[in-house]
Amino acid sequence: MEQPFRVLIIEDEAKMRKLLRKFLEQANYLVDEAANGWEGLEQFRRERYHLVILDLMLPGLDGMEVCRRIREKHRTPIIMLTARGEEVDRVLGLELGADDYVTKPLSPRELVARVRALLRRSFYPREEEPEVFRRGNLVVDFAARKVTIAGREIHLTTKEFDLLAYLCRHAGKVCSRHELLNSIWGYDFYGVGRTVDSHIRNLREKLAAVDGEEFSIVTVWGIGYKVEVKP
Numbered sequence: 611m612e613q614p615f616r617v618l619i620i621e622d623e624a625k626m627r628k629l630l631r632k633f634l635e636q637a638n639y640l641v642d643e644a645a646n647g648w649e650g651l652e653q654f655r656r657e658r659y660h661l662v663i664l665d666l667m668l669p670g671l672d673g674m675e676v677c678r679r680i681r682e683k684h685r686t687p688i689i690m691l692t693a694r695g696e697e698v699d700r701v702l703g704l705e706l707g708a709d710d711y712v713t714k715p716l717s718p719r720e721l722v723a724r725v726r727a728l729l730r731r732s733f734y735p736r737e738e739e740p741e742v743f744r745r746g747n748l749v750v751d752f753a754a755r756k757v758t759i760a761g762r763e764i765h766l767t768t769k770e771f772d773l774l775a776y777l778c779r780h781a782g783k784v785c786s787r788h789e790l791l792n793s794i795w796g797y798d799f800y801g802v803g804r805t806v807d808s809h810i811r812n813l814r815e816k817l818a819a820v821d822g823e824e825f826s827i828v829t830v831w832g833i834g835y836k837v838e839v840k841p
């Protein structure tokens with residue numbers, strides 16, 4: 611039998627934890643709970659989890675800080691729970707490395723669907739994309755979600771990889787910030803073009819050793835970005 615996925619809920623509202631636990635257990639996930647940020651971080655470090663559901667507003671150590679600390683060493687998928695009107699924090703959360711967010715008041719069914727989708731994306735290679743993108747010394751393996759430069763693996767965050775993969779799949783085409791936000795972050799929000807910009811900046815740093823003659827991510831001023839490749 612397949613090993614069940616382990617999910618950690620970090621949320622200070624006991625009622626909400628109970629509700630989420632019920633729905634997640636019905637969907638066959640193993641669930642642990644933590645009632646505040648410190649406890650959550652401690653629990654996360656003690657056990658291994660496939661996914662974390664993280665409330666943004668927590669007493670003591672808030673969700674943003676918990677997310678940042680988890681991301682220092684781990685790529686475990688994180689879904690943030692945010693309240694309405696916390697858009698700015700939500701964007702910050704995504705920049706800090708959360709993979710998805712759900713706005714409260716939430717539908718437990720929707721949350722379970724998001725959990726399932728994120729786990730699938732993170733742990734199962736997409737069958738319809740067996741191909742690999744190669745230019746110069748760069749290899750982007752879409753199925754394995756692995757990037758190497760001259761045979762050396764480069765560590766990318768989930769979003770950095772998604773962004774690079776999207777640009778490579780559309781090599782030669784200008785991709786607007788709007789398009790990138792919608793395709794990769796799955797939302798559209800005024801003023802968050804900088805989310806894309808900061809990820810591009812990180813990507814460029816991490817890909818500095820790529821042969822620029824063969825491959826480069828160019829800025830298309832006022833619009834977005836393009837992967838330029840030699841014909």
Ligand code: CA
Pocket residue numbers: 621622623665666667668
């Ligand atoms: Ca809360």
